[in-house]
Amino acid sequence: MVEEFWANAVWSLAPTVLIGLIFWFVMRAIIRSDRTERDAYSRIEAEERAKFARERPANSTR
Template structure:
């Protein structure tokens, strides 16, 4: 039982850092996706305005 607890205690920091890394990467990827969607919406609106003004 003591060996199991020692192994568990050794793995907890690595698992914690891995979890923090995963959460940070997830946040970055989602932010990038949302920014790209917002830029696409803005570009589409600008195109619509340019097409309307050119007529």
């Protein structure tokens, strides 16, 4: 009877734990991809600003 209790407890908690783990992995992937995208966007923006600064020096007048 005690064995049945623990087996029922494990089988009752398993779906919740598995869904929680899947949710955690999905959220982790989303957050990491967002961070990677922001880093790439910052790098591209810095390159564009540097290119713009080379094309138009700060001392030049219009």
